Amino acid sequence: MSDKPFLRMDNIHKSFGEIIVSAGVTLEIEEGEIHSLLGENGAGKSVLMSILCGILKPNSGQIIYRGKPLNIGSPREAIQQKIGMVHQHFMLVPNLTVAENYVLGQGSPLRLIRNMNEVHARIRDMSERYGLDVQPDAVVEDLSVGEQQRVEILKVLFHGCDLLILDEPTAVLTPQETDRLLDLMRGLVNDGKTVIFISHKLDEVMRASDRISVMRDCRVVHTTQVSDTSPRELARLMVGRDVLMELPHSPCEPGDTVLSVEGLSCRNELGLPALRDINLQVRKGEIVGIAGVSGNGQTELALALSGLLPVDAGRIELAGRDITGLSPTEINALSFAHVPEDRHKMGILMPMSLAENAILERYDQPPFMARGLLQRQKIAAHTRDLIARFRVKTRDENEPISNLSGGNQQKLVVARELARNPDFLLVSQLTRGIDIGAIEFILQEMLKQREAGRGILLISTELEELFAICDRILVISHGEILGEVPPDRDRLEEVGLLMAGKKADQKDMAAVGH
Amino acid sequence: MTQVEQGGRGDAASRPYFRMGRILTGTATAIALPAAAVAIALLCGAVLLTLNGFNGTDVINVMLLGVFQDMRSVSEILLKATPLILIGTGLCVAFRCKMWNIGAEGQLYAGAVAATLVGVSFEGLSPWLYVPAVMIAGALGGAFWGGIAGYLKVRFHASEIVTTIMLNYIALITTSYLVTGPMKDAGAAYPQSARLLRESWLPALFTGMRVHIGIVIALVLALALYVFLYRSSAGYAMRVVGINPHAARYAGIKPGRNMISAMCISGGMAGLAGAIEIAGITHRLYQTISPGYGFEAIAVALLAGNNPLGAIASGGLFAVLRSGAELMQINSQVPQVLVLVIQGIVILSVVAFAAFRWRPGRKS
């Protein structure tokens, strides 16, 4: 490689409080290449690119661009240096037209906008040149997600950017649209531009890139020419098998079916299809894992099972009883417990005490309520019991839960849900954002529940955790279950490939398998 | 939406599960910050007075101390504290459920109208029945007026801020229509209703003084609302909805129903305040029975950190300020409206404290 790279990000550190999101990343990009950043969710790809665009300011590190240090932490600087990013969550103002979005923030604020016709003409011109169908006078909020993405990409080109960063652009595209996008990227590079392509999808990365950098745990772990690597190696690098923990447990002896889902389909909050024909069963005394890259329908699956999202089609049975379409209140009254994926959004109430959090779903049931009043002694005793059993580190049950670490908060949520003695336990992203010690403890607790004969559905993006405790692993991608894999460490890459959307019948799988 | 109002101080003060040791520290912060806010506001008031040629410190002294000179003036303070505590504690419930009820003034009038209708109509009723009937009518009138805004919010997503403000005006205009038209006392020259039947009047607490049992009702209900919010399961559900509607749905709590209930409760308290003003003091419905209690109570609730027990204290404090302001007008010819400036500065100081205290914990 050349001595003077086109772009060099050097030892970039960034943390929010105690949470590290970029742990000394060093990345080199050459002019005129398509460079992919590959990694699982939370590996630090978007953070790194936001730093490059000046949206986030790193704690330390420097960026050299075209031989000169970049003024870090200023979006204006990035714009002036012709660095443009297509964000995963579009930066388009919904109530403005496409053309207005393009001229937003440009020029002196007090200047009148007179040459809109020229802008329109230029947009039409560029739209034709790059084969991106964009109507300059369309109002953004009337456009579909796919159309908005075209608008975003053309916006970056309209601003004359030489370095384009595309953050998970294919997440919202159909396979055909993805093909067109990859062609467009190649065309841009042939035009003399440089593209950084962020993705977690192996096949796209293999097809599109010149070079690939794999990120894991907020670091770049490997950079390679695409010709020197294979999907198999990339999958291993992405997942990083070296830190897998061993949690010994007895073989599974499943009992009766406790949860049965047949042909479940539903749409997300935006009304877009999120789950397609999901079939799965959980029996007593087994832990079934749902593996997948986040955003592939896991959230909707959990919400649909707990009655928080309407079901379009299919049937959900809990211990033989049809619970399809029941309200959360009705489902809560059954032998069902749910550890939600985002405890801050749903699981806990930050300003409230541990005791108040410990009765969230049972606040109006005996023994916690009698004659309309909360029974404080009983609630306190119950909470102290949970704290002791789960070794929650806290002053006492009256401490606000916001004072606790993430791990201790999660312990309380898990303790609360298990205290309901459910036959079936729905657990989402059990270990997200918590420390290793707490993770092990909570996973051990899950295994104990399994011994006790409960059925557990564990939805997770963390393969380690799934392989550590599950009896079967189902892989979800684009709202469909693509296959089932036993938790055999040798078949980790197979799961990785399924997660990346490769169905089990593809050739590559044969090579990976046995 | 992050609301400053849910920030540190209010919750530390209002958490029900505490032990003796923390009662002290908790109460210390719960008192220290509002006290500091009031001190800042009084200081600003003194500066403003001095700048305009009054003796600032003297006036503030008179204002704070003079009001306790005899039982009569204490009685006047209690009269003013009654509606402020009633409405303020009701607003604590609405604000805890994140319903921005700006319409307590209108709800007060709705209650006053309902109370008057009942109070003039039933001759020969025993006071044991009549007084409660008038109170209940007032509470229902206010609850209905508040419930409208709650329903429109839940059913149509109509901002309760806007609807409650508009309902204020509609209530005031309706009252003005009623006392000049259908409910006008036939013999009177001024717009006013007929006099309430004597059996419906609130009995005085002490002979020779104006203070009546309304203050007792206010204190009892403030305690009751504290118990409701922090000790009852229904109040728990309401607080959960206010903190996080997603968590509420997850827990099987219906946000909409609780939001409407919260509006009815705070409206009912304001309506009751209206009924008490009528049955306790004026004994007639006038166009202007409230000097803005409904707006002032917003500050009362805020200063109390939306805790009903705190609202007893802050309602009392605001009554002292109001009485003091009257006194200073009499003694020093200082316009009593200065009290509004002091109240405004109290609110700004409180939100500034809350914001700066909350900021460090907000990052994660």
Next chain:
Amino acid sequence: MQDLLTLGFLAALLGAAWRLATPLIFAAIGEVFSERAGILNIGLEGTMLMGAFCGFAATFATGHIGLGLMAGIAAGMIFGLIFAFFTITVKANQIVVGAAINLLGLGLTSFLFRTYYVSTGRGVEIAAPVRIPWLSDLPFFGQAVFRQNPIVYSTVIVTILATILLYRSSFGLTLRAVGDHPKAVDVAGRSVAAYRYGAVLLGTGLAGLGGAFLTLGHSNQFVEGITSGRGFIALAVVIFARWSPVGAFFVSLLFGLFYALQLQLQAQPMGNVPYQVFQALPYLMTIIAVVVVGGKTVAPRSLGVPYNER
């Protein structure tokens, strides 16, 4: 009864409506800017009072109406600065701060008025009506509608300027974006806070002007609480007008018409329709408007939400 329907009566009504709408037009157009940037200013009422009082005081002292108007604008902007500091920099709740501003405005103006002016009992000379060539000579309407003082005429100019600024300038474009998707503006390299400050100052300046009109172009005296809820009505006008300056002009005119009708009915009762019906109509219509608009996303998407910088 008959004379209600004459052309002359209608013209007089329209003229009065325009005059009564003038403070609303200023305040509502100002609030359009504020809300377009995502800031809901409940404190308009207190801000207008400050404008009314300071405008009156300045003219009282100097005898100059122009200076009074400028003092009104400046007073509004000072209150705007306080509001902006607490809501944008401190990120306090906009409703709470707005409520405090209203108390401050009412308290401060009443205090100062009682301290200095109430005993004088004197007023100021209000802006004189001006004839507009040709228009003022129109039959019926010329006399009634086009014999206003320049402040009333200026509402048309302000509306046009506001429209140009909001829809045709780079500033207005960014402003509209700030209220809808502040992060996009941030990423585009513009300061969200600066634009919000700008919008609030513009809005409160106009509110101050609207207040000053009350004492300098309408009644010649300051009276405690002279705005009598116009600040709140202006908030309603903005919703009704769907956040557009031209809309704000015409909705204000409509509300002005209600004011005029109600005054007319108070003077000359008509049948058995109580004048309070017309008094209440603007408020009732506002409730209907928010119910109809409520669920739909015509309001700026980040209205009322503080923005946390990167």
